[in-house]
Amino acid sequence: MKILVAISNVPDTTAKISFTNGGAEFNAAGVTFIINPYDEWYALVRALELKEAGKATQVSLIHVGLADSEATIRKGLALGADDAIRVNAEGPDAYFVAEQIAKYAKDNGYELVLVGKETINYNGSSVGGMIGGMTDWAYVSLATKMDFNGTTATIEHDIDGGTQVVECTTPMVVSCAKGMAEQRIPNMRGIMAARTKPITVVEPAGNDKLTSIKSFELSKGRTDCKFIDENNMDELVNLLHTEAKVI
Amino acid sequence: MSVLIFTEINKGKVKKASLECINYGAKIAQTLGTTATAVVFNADAAQLEEIGKAGATKIVSVKNAALNNDADNALIASAVEQVAKAEDSKVIVFAFDVTGKAVAPRLSGKMKAGLVAGAVDYPVANGNALEVKKNVFSGKATAIYSINSDVKIISLLPNSFPVSLGENKATVEESSVEVGTSKITVKETKSSSSGTSVPLPEAELVVSAGRGMKGPENWGMIEELANVIGATTACSRPVADMHWRPHHEHVGQTGIAIRPNLYIAIGISGAIQHLAGVNGSKTIVVINSDKEAPFFKSADYGVVGDAFTIVPKLTEAIKKLKANSN
Ligand SMILES: Cc1cc2nc3c(=O)[nH]c(=O)nc-3n(C[C@H](O)[C@H](O)[C@H](O)COP(=O)(O)OP(=O)(O)OC[C@H]3O[C@@H](n4cnc5c(N)ncnc54)[C@H](O)[C@@H]3O)c2cc1C
Ligand SMILES: Nc1ncnc2c1ncn2[C@@H]1O[C@H](COP(=O)(O)O)[C@@H](O)[C@H]1O
Numbered sequence: 001m002k003i004l005v006a007i008s009n010v011p012d013t014t015a016k017i018s019f020t021n022g023g024a025e026f027n028a029a030g031v032t033f034i035i036n037p038y039d040e041w042y043a044l045v046r047a048l049e050l051k052e053a054g055k056a057t058q059v060s061l062i063h064v065g066l067a068d069s070e071a072t073i074r075k076g077l078a079l080g081a082d083d084a085i086r087v088n089a090e091g092p093d094a095y096f097v098a099e100q101i102a103k104y105a106k107d108n109g110y111e112l113v114l115v116g117k118e119t120i121n122y123n124g125s126s127v128g129g130m131i132g133g134m135t136d137w138a139y140v141s142l143a144t145k146m147d148f149n150g151t152t153a154t155i156e157h158d159i160d161g162g163t164q165v166v167e168c169t170t171p172m173v174v175s176c177a178k179g180m181a182e183q184r185i186p187n188m189r190g191i192m193a194a195r196t197k198p199i200t201v202v203e204p205a206g207n208d209k210l211t212s213i214k215s216f217e218l219s220k221g222r223t224d225c226k227f228i229d230e231n232n233m234d235e236l237v238n239l240l241h242t243e244a245k246v247i
Numbered sequence: 248m249s250v251l252i253f254t255e256i257n258k259g260k261v262k263k264a265s266l267e268c269i270n271y272g273a274k275i276a277q278t279l280g281t282t283a284t285a286v287v288f289n290a291d292a293a294q295l296e297e298i299g300k301a302g303a304t305k306i307v308s309v310k311n312a313a314l315n316n317d318a319d320n321a322l323i324a325s326a327v328e329q330v331a332k333a334e335d336s337k338v339i340v341f342a343f344d345v346t347g348k349a350v351a352p353r354l355s356g357k358m359k360a361g362l363v364a365g366a367v368d369y370p371v372a373n374g375n376a377l378e379v380k381k382n383v384f385s386g387k388a389t390a391i392y393s394i395n396s397d398v399k400i401i402s403l404l405p406n407s408f409p410v411s412l413g414e415n416k417a418t419v420e421e422s423s424v425e426v427g428t429s430k431i432t433v434k435e436t437k438s439s440s441s442g443t444s445v446p447l448p449e450a451e452l453v454v455s456a457g458r459g460m461k462g463p464e465n466w467g468m469i470e471e472l473a474n475v476i477g478a479t480t481a482c483s484r485p486v487a488d489m490h491w492r493p494h495h496e497h498v499g500q501t502g503i504a505i506r507p508n509l510y511i512a513i514g515i516s517g518a519i520q521h522l523a524g525v526n527g528s529k530t531i532v533v534i535n536s537d538k539e540a541p542f543f544k545s546a547d548y549g550v551v552g553d554a555f556t557i558v559p560k561l562t563e564a565i566k567k568l569k570a571n572s573n
Contacts, residue, residue: 011384014519123385126348127352132320132352140431142348158345162436172430178501219526222531225547230550230560233564237561240530246452
C-alpha cells in the first residue's frame, strides 16, 4: 500500500498574527512556519508506523505551495517520509488544493490519502472531503485510531456525540485527529537522510480557484477584565445574570 | 433558483445547529429574492413543523432508511446533490459541525461548488459572487472570502446566531433519492455524552478545568458547578493527555473549537493554543490562583484565588440565584 500524506505549511502556533497591505495579506515577516500539527503528529506519524509495521510500502508527502515551503517539507522527510511532491502553486483555495492532490494520488497509484483534521491557519476541514468527492473514494473524517489488515482498514472516528468504529477498503481518504499517534522528534540520522531525499516539483493541473480571500482583520481582543473578590461570588453571579445575561 | 438548507434530526429533534442554518438560509433567500428550501431525511410531522417555524418556505422530505444521522458522507452528499439539482439550488447551507464538515466539502468536490467553511456572518452579494466572513488563524482573525463558482456552499459556525422560531408553515414535498451502497461498514457506535448534557460544540454554557485541578479525583466540584448551571464540561489538553478527562472534552487548537455564551475556565493558564479554541466565547470567566495567568488578559470576569475554595462558593451562589428566581 502506498500512502500519500498531505501536509500544509502554517505559522507556528505561537506566531503573532498580523496583516499588511491594508489587511489584504498575511504578514509573514519574522514568522516561523511549521508542518500543520495535525498533518505531522497524527497523519504522518501514523503513516510511518504503518510502514514500520510492514503494512505500507511507501510514505510520500504532498504539498501544494511555493518554493518557500521546502524547509517544512524537509522536516517531514526528516521524520521518515520516503519522498515528497510539491505542486508548484499557491493555495489557499481548498478546492484547488484538493484537485491537485486527488489527481496526483490517482495518477500515481496511491491507495490511502491522509490529511489533517484542519489547518490551523484557514481552519477549513475541507480538503479531505473534497478529495473524497472528486475521486469518489470513501472518506472517513476525524479518525482517532486506524489499523490495516491487508487492504481493509479498521478506523475509530468521532461522530456527533460519540465515536464509531468502521471498516473500509482502500482506496480511501482519512482525516486524522488526536489519538492516531504520538508526536515524534526528528533525529540526526533522519535530518541527514532528508537532505538527499527527492522533492519532486510538479506544475499544477488546471486553475480552478472557486474562492479567494479579499481581506483579513484581527479579532478584537477583550479590553478589560473585571476582577471580583474571591469571597464575593454573589457579585460574580449577579454580574453574569444582569450584566452579561448568560445565566 | 433556491437556497437549500441541509437539516439534521438528532435524538428525535431538529438539531439546534440546523435551526440556526434555516434561519440563516431564510435570510439569504430573502436578500437574493428566492425561496428557502430545507432538505431533511426521515423526519416526522412535528420535526417538519419545527423546520417550517424556523423559516423554510419549502421542505424536501426524503424517506430513505440508508440515510440516518451518521450515514456515510458519500451517501448524504449524493442525496443532497440530487435534491440541489432538482431544486436548482445556487446556495447550499450546512452547519459547520461533524456532519457538515464531512458532507459539505464532499459535495463541493462533486459539484465543483466553492465552499466557505465556518461562516460567522451573512453573505453579501457582489456581482455573481458572494462574500462571506469566517474565522481564520484559529479565531485570532477573520477573513472575507469571495465565492466565485455558480453553485456556492456555505457552512455556518454553530452558535453564531440565536435561533428564532415564528409561525411560518412550510409546504412539504416528499421525495425519493437513489444513494447506492456505502463503502464503509459500521462495526460499533459508542455514545460519549454522559447522560443529558448538550454536546460540547453546541453547548451555550461550558465549565472547563485544567491542570490546576491537580487530579481527576477533584473533578466532582467542576461537575457540580456544571450541573447547577446546566453547562457541559470541557478541559485543557494536558488534562485529556493525562487521561484525567475523556479526550472529547479537550478544547483548543488541537481539540474542539467552541464559542458558547459563557465559558468558565478554572485552573487553566490560558496558553495561546487553548485560547485559540475558546476565544470566540461571548463571556469568559477565569478562576486562577496566579494573578499573572495570561488567561486574565482574555477574560471578561476574573477571580484570583484557590479554585478549591472558590468553585464550591460559586456553585452555592448560583444555587441561591436559581432558588430566588423560581
Ligand atoms: C501545537 C500545540 C497545540 C496545543 N493545543 C492545545 C489545545 O488544543 N488545548 C489546550 O488546552 N492546550 C493546547 N496546547 C498546550 C498549551 O500550550 C498548554 O500547555 C496547556 O493549555 C496548559 O494547560 P493548563 O492550563 O491546564 O495547565 P497549566 O499551564 O499547567 O496551567 C495550570 C493553571 O492552573 C493554575 N492553578 C494551579 N493551582 C490552582 C488552584 N488551586 N486554583 C486555581 N488555579 C490554579 C495555575 O496558576 C496555572 O495557571 C498545545 C500546545 C502546542 C505546542
Ligand atoms: N496547501 C496544501 N498542501 C497540501 N495539503 C494541504 C494543503 N492545505 C491543506 N492540506 C491538507 O488538508 C487538510 C485540511 O486542510 P483545511 O481544509 O485547510 O483545513 C490539512 O490538514 C492538510 O492535510
